[in-house]
Amino acid sequence: KxxxxxxxxxxxxxxxxxxxxxxxxxxxxxxxxxxxxxxxxxxxxxxxxxxxxxxxxxxxxxxxxxxxxNAGVLLTRVRYLKQTGQKKFAIVDAGMNDLIRPALYHSYHEIVPLRESQRGGERDKIDIVGPVCETGDFFARDREMPELREGDLLAIMSAGAYGFVMASNYNSRPLPAEALVRGDKFALIRKRQTNADLVRDEIEAQL
Incomplete structure (x- = not known):
């Protein structure tokens, strides 16, 4: 009908x-x-x-x-640590433009330190945040994590769906590279953007 x-x-x-x-x-x-x-x-x-x-x-x-x-993982590095009162922060080099789900609708993503020695021992609450100038630029709030240090690599899990497809160049941030991993083999499948890539399609206008 x-x-x-x-x-x-x-x-x-x-x-x-x-x-x-x-x-x-x-x-x-x-x-x-x-x-x-x-x-x-x-x-x-x-x-x-x-x-x-x-x-x-x-x-x-x-x-x-x-x-x-769960086939996608966002790798990010701790740039520096800071503490304000009782609040601890780990600022990483990935931002909300790379994975916006936590900022957009407070989705949970497990965050795992890549150094095995960090996965045990005492844990403390800390915010994992990005470098974008937005209060909503975060990956986790009050997350119990082992002690982190500057330079540590973190794996933000479950980034394969609604991850790269929702990423943007907000704050003039180039998009990260993508690698395909199978067993002990890997290949680069998308190169990291450069600042030149951000302006390549712009056209000078004479008005």
Whole structure:
């Protein structure tokens, strides 16, 4: 009657954010309670398809975040540390223009120090913030982290979905490079932007 050919069920299967680093191991999943287990695409389809069959339409799913969300990691380096009263800050070289999800809707991203020696021991609350001149430029607030030092590399997890595609050149910041990693091999797939790249498409006008 209305010529409808497709029916979209909207958002797809969620991903693990709070334990994204360790969830890369199959052993971690075996230790989780059944209620914590992530749905597979097949389980998701089996649950929603029966009541939708009678529509006799093509059903659309959106599994993109499940496929790429935890495949992406944003690497950033601690530029310096500061403390204001009881508040501690780690200022990193990545900013909200590189990964805007925490600033935009306070999304949680696990942040992991790359030095293994830092992953144990005492932890303290600290804000992980970027260098952009915005109060909303942050990746984590009051996050319990091991002691950080200037120069430390941090991995901001779950950056594969709504990460690079939502990045911008805000504050005249060049976009970072992207590398593809498979096992012990890696390749550069997108070069880092330069300041020249930011103005390359501008055209001088004579008015």
């Amino acid at each position: 209305y010529g409808i050919k497709f029916f979209s069920v909207g958002g797809g299967v969620g991903i693990v954010y709070e334990s994204s680093f360790v969830s890369g191991s199959s052993g971690w999943w075996k230790e989780q309670a059944p209620a914590r287990h992530q749905l597979s695409i097949q389980q998701y389809v089996d649950a929603i398809l029966p009541p939708l069959r009678e529509l006799k339409l093509r059903i659309l799913l959106e599994p993109g975040r499940l496929l790429v969300g």
